[in-house]
Amino acid sequence: MKDNEKAAYLQHLFEEFWKNLAEEEDRFKKYGLSSTVEVLLTTVIRLEHPTSTEVAEKLDISKSAVSQMVSKLEEDSFLKKYADKSDKRVHRITLGEKGKAYAKDLERYDDYFFRLLSESLNEEELSQTVNSFEKILQAMNVKN
Numbered sequence: 001m002k003d004n005e006k007a008a009y010l011q012h013l014f015e016e017f018w019k020n021l022a023e024e025e026d027r028f029k030k031y032g033l034s035s036t037v038e039v040l041l042t043t044v045i046r047l048e049h050p051t052s053t054e055v056a057e058k059l060d061i062s063k064s065a066v067s068q069m070v071s072k073l074e075e076d077s078f079l080k081k082y083a084d085k086s087d088k089r090v091h092r093i094t095l096g097e098k099g100k101a102y103a104k105d106l107e108r109y110d111d112y113f114f115r116l117l118s119e120s121l122n123e124e125e126l127s128q129t130v131n132s133f134e135k136i137l138q139a140m141n142v143k144n
Contacts, residue, residue, distance in 0.1 A: 024112055027105050031078075031098065040069050041078060045103050049092045051084075078102065 001009070028038065043058050044050060052070060056063040070093060073079040078099040084090040095103055121129060 021113075024109055027109070028102070031102055033078075037069055037073065040066065041073065041099065041102060042106060044079060044093050044099075045095070045106060049094050051090055051092055055093065073099070 031038075033041065040055065040059065043055055047054055047058065050058075052063050052066045055070075056066045059066070070079055070081065074081060074096070076098060077096040080094050080096045081091045082094060084092050117126065117129075
């Protein structure tokens with residue numbers, strides 16, 4: 001198989017992979033969030049009580065954009081802001097009631113995905129996959 005044929009086949013495999021994950025990802029549709037807002041919410045969950053600045057830096061977007069999305073998510077009970085105990089000038093972001101439910105679904109999804117990888121690939125295959133994805137992500141970041 002030629003390189004371009006392998007690349008086309010790999011693209012096909014990604015589509016199949018994505019299609020199969022769609023069933024697991026469907027649980028997130030009930031929240032009615034855009035993919036951009038889902039990324040922000042997931043980032044808040046992963047960073048555990050971050051500031052808007054930390055979220056903006058992690059996502060490489062403006063603090064203003066983060067503030068707008070956080071305000072909307074706060075109105076919808078996904079997030080809450082609170083003053084940091086050690087520095088009252090700093091406001092941190094935590095989960096609201098809907099955010100906690102989202103986090104539980106995200107944890108189930110993470111567990112499913114982890115099991116899928118750990119049961120399908122041996123240690124060497126996992127290392128090769130990690131290396132391949134790192135290269136792909138580097139190429140994507142160069143183009144963006």
